[in-house]
Structure formats: C-alpha cells, structure tokens
Amino acid sequence: MEKNYDMLKLENQLCFPLYACSREIVKKYRPHLDELDLTYTQYIVLMVLWAQKRVSVKELGEKLYLDSGTLTPVLKSLEAKGYVTRTRSAEDERVLIAEITESGEALKDSAAEIPPKIACCVSLTPEEAGELYRLLYKILGTM
Amino acid sequence: MEKNYDMLKLENQLCFPLYACSREIVKKYRPHLDELDLTYTQYIVLMVLWAQKRVSVKELGEKLYLDSGTLTPVLKSLEAKGYVTRTRSAEDERVLIAEITESGEALKDSAAEIPPKIACCVSLTPEEAGELYRLLYKILGTM
DNA sequence: TATAATTTAATTGCACACAATTGAATTGAA
DNA sequence: TTCAATTCAATTGTGTGCAATTAAATTATA
Numbered sequence: 602m603e604k605n606y607d608m609l610k611l612e613n614q615l616c617f618p619l620y621a622c623s624r625e626i627v628k629k630y631r632p633h634l635d636e637l638d639l640t641y642t643q644y645i646v647l648m649v650l651w652a653q654k655r656v657s658v659k660e661l662g663e664k665l666y667l668d669s670g671t672l673t674p675v676l677k678s679l680e681a682k683g684y685v686t687r688t689r690s691a692e693d694e695r696v697l698i699a700e701i702t703e704s705g706e707a708l709k710d711s712a713a714e715i716p717p718k719i720a721c722c723v724s725l726t727p728e729e730a731g732e733l734y735r736l737l738y739k740i741l742g743t744m
Numbered sequence: 745m746e747k748n749y750d751m752l753k754l755e756n757q758l759c760f761p762l763y764a765c766s767r768e769i770v771k772k773y774r775p776h777l778d779e780l781d782l783t784y785t786q787y788i789v790l791m792v793l794w795a796q797k798r799v800s801v802k803e804l805g806e807k808l809y810l811d812s813g814t815l816t817p818v819l820k821s822l823e824a825k826g827y828v829t830r831t832r833s834a835e836d837e838r839v840l841i842a843e844i845t846e847s848g849e850a851l852k853d854s855a856a857e858i859p860p861k862i863a864c865c866v867s868l869t870p871e872e873a874g875e876l877y878r879l880l881y882k883i884l885g886t887m
Numbered sequence: 888t889a890t891a892a893t894t895t896a897a898t899t900g901c902a903c904a905c906a907a908t909t910g911a912a913t914t915g916a917a
Numbered sequence: 918t919t920c921a922a923t924t925c926a927a928t929t930g931t932g933t934g935c936a937a938t939t940a941a942a943t944t945a946t947a
Contacts, residue, residue: 606852608859611791611807615873616769616862618880620784621809623766624934625887626759631935641763642903648754658926664754666764669926671904678902695912695925709749716751719759724886729879730758736868736876737761743867744768767904774905785933801896812896814934821932838895838942 629722633715637708638682642667642675644712647684650701651709657696666741684708772865776858780851781825785810785818787855790827793844794852800833801840809884827851 611617627641634644649656649664658676662668676699679685684705690696725733754760770784777787792799792807801812801819808815819842822828827848833839868876 606794606856608863609791609852609856610795611788614791614859615866615877615880616766616773617788617791618877618884619762619766619769620788622880622883623759623762625809625884626762628935629887630759640902645754645760645763648752648757648760651749652753659924666768667903668905670906670928671902673927675903689926693913693925697926709752713749713752716757720751722887723758723883725879725882729882732875733879734758734761736872736879737758737765739868739872740765740866741761741768744772744865771905783932802894810933811935813898813936814932816897817932832896836895836943840896 626719626723629719630715633718637711639708640675642671643679646672646675646679646699647701647705647708647712650685650699650705651712655698655700657690657698659696661699679705769862769866772862773858776861780854782851783818785814786822789815789818789822789842790844790848790851790855793828793842793848794855798841798843801842804842822848 607613630641630644634641637644639647645665646661649661656664658669658672661672665672676685676687676697679699680687684702686700686702688698688700690698723730750756773784773787777784780787782790788808789804792804799807801815804815805811819828819830819840822842823830827845829843829845831841831843833841866873
C-alpha cells in the first residue's frame with residue numbers, strides 16, 4: 602500500500618509561502634528602516650505607540666503576537682534611543698507602561714513615507730491585496 | 745496641512761498580518777515537530793530532501809529563501825542527528841551537497857501526519873486556501 | 888598562462904522569537 | 918487575615934535570519 606506524501610511537498614503547504622513571503626517583505630522594509638536606524642520589530646512597536654501613546658507590555662504583546670521575552674529588549678533599545686519611556690504603573694507595580702516620547706513622535710513623519718514605497722513593489726491589485734488581507738486576518742482570528 | 749498617517753496603522757498594512765500569521769502557523773507546527781525533535785527550519789530542509797534526495801546549499805537556499813548563514817548550522821545539526829550527510833562535490837569543491845540518509849528518509853512517515861493536523865485548524869475553505877496560496881506565490885514571484 | 892573576477896559556503900556578530908523559569912506584585916479563597 | 922494561586926515582566930538559553938566578511942575553488946580575461 603503506497604503512502605501519499607503529496608502534503609509533505611513545499612509546494613503543497615500554505616505555511617511555507619507564508620513564512621517565505623513574510624521574510625521577503627520584511628526584507629523590503631530593511632533599507633528604508635535602516636535610514637531611521639530601526640529594525641522591523643522596533644518599527645511595529647512604534648506603530649502601536651504612534652496610534653495610542655501608551656501601552657503595557659501585555660497589551661503590546663497581544664497586539665503584536667509577541668511575548669515579553671521579545672518585547673523587553675526591544676523596548677529597552679527604543680528607550681536607549683530616546684523614543685520611548687518605560688515606567689511601572691502606579692496602580693499595579695507589575696505592569697510596565699511604554700510611552701512614546703517627543704523624539705519618538707517626531708519619527709512618525711519619516712516613517713509614514715515607508716508604506717507607500719513597499720506597497721508599490723508588491724504586485725497585487727487593490728482587490729487582491731484586500732482579499733489577502735481578509736484571508737490573513739481570518740486565520741489570525743481563529744488561532 | 746494635516747498629514748495622512750493611515751498607512752502607518754498596523755491594521756492598514758499587509759506586512760504585519762503576514763508576519764504575525766507566519767509565526768502563528770509555525771507555532772502550530774511546534775508541538776508536532778517537537779515529537780520528532782525537529783525545528784521548523786530543519787523540517788523544511790528535510791521536505792526538500794524527501795523530494796529530491798540531494799541538494800547543494802545554493803539550490804536549497806534558492807528554494808527556501810535562506811542563505812548559508814542560516815542553512816550551514818541547520819544542516820550541521822541535521823547531520824549531527826544522523827538525518828543528512830554533508831559532502832563536497834567532486835566536480836566543484838566549492839559546492840557542498842546535502843544528502844538524506846536512511847534514518848532521515850525514515851522520518852518521512854511520521855512527518856506526513858503533520859500537515860493534515862495543521863490544515864484542519866486553519867479555518868479557510870478550500871477555495872480560500874487556494875486563493876491565499878495563489879496570492880502568496882504571486883508576491884514571491886515578483887520579489 | 889598568470890591573475891583578476893566570480894562563485895560558493897562558512898564564519899561572525901547582531902537582533903529577534905520563544906519556551907521555560909524566576910521573582911515581585913496582586914488577587915482570591917479558606 | 919493569611920497564604921495559595923495568579924498575573925506580569927524580566928531573564929535565560931537555544932535556534933534561527935541575515936548582513937558582512939572571509940577563504941577556497943573555479944572561471945574569465947589580458
């Protein structure tokens with residue numbers, strides 16, 4: 602009885618192109634982020650803070666699907682660059698609040714120029730981009 | 745003149761859900777791969793070798809979108825586990841050939857049980873999965 | 888043919904990701 | 918109220934990813 606190994610082929614898995622595609626697009630960000638001396642992880646943390654000023658490590662982790670093991674050093678490096686402050690909450694000393702600084706806020710203008718540069722080298726039609734977006738969030742919503 | 749920062753929101757970027765989704769799905773593989781004492785990176789290297797027995801580091805890198813900086817240690821660890829041999833090509837000493845062993849080949853049966861387990865917890869219809877697949881490869885094809 | 892340019896993998900150094908553990912603060916239950 | 922359980926961030930250790938450099942082998946060129 603011959604076993605069916607088709608599912609084991611790279612070409613038949615969804616995870617692999619997702620993994621490869623994710624890394625390739627992050628790679629497109631790199632030269633633009635280098636100009637701001639930011640990594641992609643630092644950039645998405647700042648995106649949260651540009652939108653809401655203050656956030657706890659826990660909430661940040663929920664938004665970015667990352668844990669404190671990743672976020673603690675990223676927040677420390679953003680703090681070292683002067684873009685973020687790290688303060689324990691007065692109500693609950695366990696909670697660390699990250700807050701954007703003036704200097705971090707000032708990066709927003711330069712950062713806003715990056716997404717359009719990426720968008721144009723991703724060759725999807727607006728409809729395709731919308732559909733991809735929908736499918737990715739459908740998966741994220743059920744994990 | 746008010747600047748438009750909408751593109752800077754996590755919810756308006758394609759890269760972020762791609763990045764998050766990729767990591768979340770790899771995370772689903774982890775408990776199954778743990779049983780085989782494999783990481784996801786080791787697993788996709790083996791997937792190539794299950795399909796074609798022998799591969800150079802260069803060709804492997806092209807298939808997986810990874811470079812020797814990543815692949816060298818992964819191949820060494822697979823060699824240490826006895827699943828792969830690493831040999832210089834006789835025709836061109838620069839080229840390293842990775843080849844699957846009997847023991848590596850034997851993992852294929854257990855590994856074949858993993859993809860169906862992942863597929864069922866990704867809540868897309870077959871049509872949606874097909875469309876996602878097409879869109880991801882469209883992006884990969886033009887990067 | 889000599890040597891310059893290219894190709895290939897390995898190495899180095901840095902920044903994640905993440906599981907597991909730790910320790911402090913808070914909450915809950917007896 | 919006390920102490921057990923929980924929550925939260927930090928730490929530790931391992932394995933990637935990747936840019937940059939190195940070194941060896943091969944190919945191209947003068």
